[in-house]
Amino acid sequence: MRIPPRGRAKFPLALFALAVLSSCTASSPPEIPRSTAPPEYGGRFVFPLRTEPATLNFVTASDQPSDLVARLVGDSLVDRDVDLNVVPRLAASWEFADGGRTLTFHLRPGVRFHDGHPLTSADVKYTYERVIDKTSHALARLDGFLPVERVETPDERTVRVVYRFPYAPALSGWEMPILPRHLYEGEDFLTSRYNRAPIGSGPFRFISWEPGRRILLAANLDYWAGRPYLDTLDLEIIPSQETTLQALLAGEVDYAALTPVQWEAHSKDPSFLRRFATVQYLSLFFYYIAWRTDGTNPFFTDPDVRRAMTLALDREGYVRTVLRGFGQVPDSIFHPAILPPDPELRPLGYDPRAAAALLDRAGWRLDPGSGLRRKDGTAFRFTLLIYGGAEEHVQYSGRNYAGFHDPQIDAWLQDGRRTVDPVARTVLYRSIARRLDDLQPYTYLFFPATRAALSRRIADIRPSPRGIIVQYPGVTRLRLSRPEGG
């Protein structure tokens, strides 16, 4: 069996889970914490990017590095903190009305783009319109906006979003940075010069992009929440993980995600640990096998056969040996940071004998001659497709690769989407996770883990499941313990 080697083949189940659970978190968010100690401003933080952003247009970006830069240069209505709670950015507050169908945002006063132009509700509406405009190629942002009926701007600081039905995950879509309407209007949206030299209202202003080399950002001194402590944020494009580690050792970058081999070589070395701190986090997405349950094959319509497949896979062993511990077998379809682990749900262990017994019971008997299992003359033999953006992964609705359909789960999902009470939602989603565990349409493989080393000159940073940069206020409040220069 082959497993996609890198995070490129990202499976969105957990992201979906993040979206559906977003309103579990409090909607009267805390103020951004301000340090009482005298702040130390200045310095340069160098963060490596494995791949170059495709574009710096805030809404057409579908790759991670583009999104990362967009979140620093641009500003969104809401964002998520280190623990994935929804926190305010441009929207000082918001409220749901009409049973969850209407969401009203109240923008902060006096916010300006980096060119000095005021940011108003018209910019928010414009950004929404660009996402739903099919000529914009903004497929990756479309997810949260498909249920939107209309966006209204009663005044310059109020944005009212009307959904076609009560939509509990509504806030997630508004993690999208707001485009400057006055600059994009009159330009070709896809080839505009602002796609490579963006102007936003975020904590950092764009300085330069040397293709294939680096993107330089500098503190926005007029940021509404106060200027970032850092003077500059230097995003160095370093494709090789080996080179990234060497650059960390040479003091050229402040952060390096480590490979399992690098981690084993350095994470226990005292001289390395004197210079660098180590962090680790579980990514939000996980890898899985989706069994085609729609009758297109004679095997996987039977839940017992699917359960046998899961039992026959040594997932813990895979994580331990192949991944060298860089991962975790999922208990449920929900990331532990999103839905607290369910004590009654344990991952199925590796049990080939139980798997064989289940297959025997389902009528798939071992044919000693060929070594294959057969039933009514059909051999138990199938092709496993590996995700690579391929058309063969026939889409049903959304990302239902398994063609899985269960009226009970559908009903719970409908309820969950409309249920605003966090406790009731947790109960609903636990029921979904348990039923999926019973029916096994998916064999969950693992959440990949990231382990990284970072320079000791960085004080107080904790990774979120989306990394050390993609969190708010995150890098905005990042301080260097020994600022360089003046």
Place this chain on the structure above:
Amino acid sequence: MIAFLARRALSTVPTLVGITILTFAILNLLPTDPIQVWSGGGSYSAEAAEHLRSELRLEQGVAARYASWGFALLRGDLGRSLRDGRTVASVIAGALPWSLLLNLCSVLLIYGVSVPFGLFGASSPGSVADRLGHLILLLLYAVPSFAAALILQQWFAVRLGWLPLHGVSAQGASSVERAWDLARHLALPTACLALSGWAIVARYSRAAFRSLLNREFLAVARAKGLSRLRAYGHVTANAAVPFVTLLATILPGLVGGSVIVEQVFSLPGVGRLYLTSVEARDYPVVLGLTLLSAVLVLAGQLLVDVLYLIVDPRIREGLLGDRGDVH
């Protein structure tokens, strides 16, 4: 001569067309859907996907798409990158100078070291220095370039701190300082590319020089009182033909080899662009790059033909039949 070159250039056109058809076919056989890549894993409306499909003409046949790509190419239009919306020409133009610079430097380094080395080996065959030098070059040849790159980085950038670890830049107050900065950045990747070339070219030149040094004309020339240096000058001219052949085989190899080196040393060249574009299913850029490298390989062969004509009067006579033109 002009007529010969024109004939030769024209004969490469079918090859070029064949290469583009093949590339186009392979890219379209891949079971991938750019729309899935673009959506980044989220849901999208069927309407939006439909619109993109028609923009990309995915519903048209492969042949129709190839024809429209070909016609646009005849107008000098390579299309636009699917990844970032820039023109393919400008994307490639941004990466090409770095790869050309790197490859040119490494060819110079390879020949600059190997040819004198081969000559030395040929003039004192079997000596300890000859054997030892050869062993060293063979060992260097055996080191895979990704490993060599790491070792070079570890020694010269991290431990000794003499050279930059990765990346390119040309900064400084004066043009001399800028050139020096650029040279420092190119030193390690150039050396890394040259390591595996040295052994081949040195071996080749040693053999070529050796067969020539044994020739009687050299003995006659020396007997007539020609200095050793002047005599070697004649040898070098005679040995040029095999070297030119070698150049033709080494040039495409250097382009291919720079994928790894560009990756490890974070150089924004053609090799890295190729990799990124394939991963992003950026068909127009992949096609443009394939076309470019096909043109370069064919142009390299043409160049070699021309060099033959220049360095070797015998070939010139044979091909052109213009005996009167010689000397």
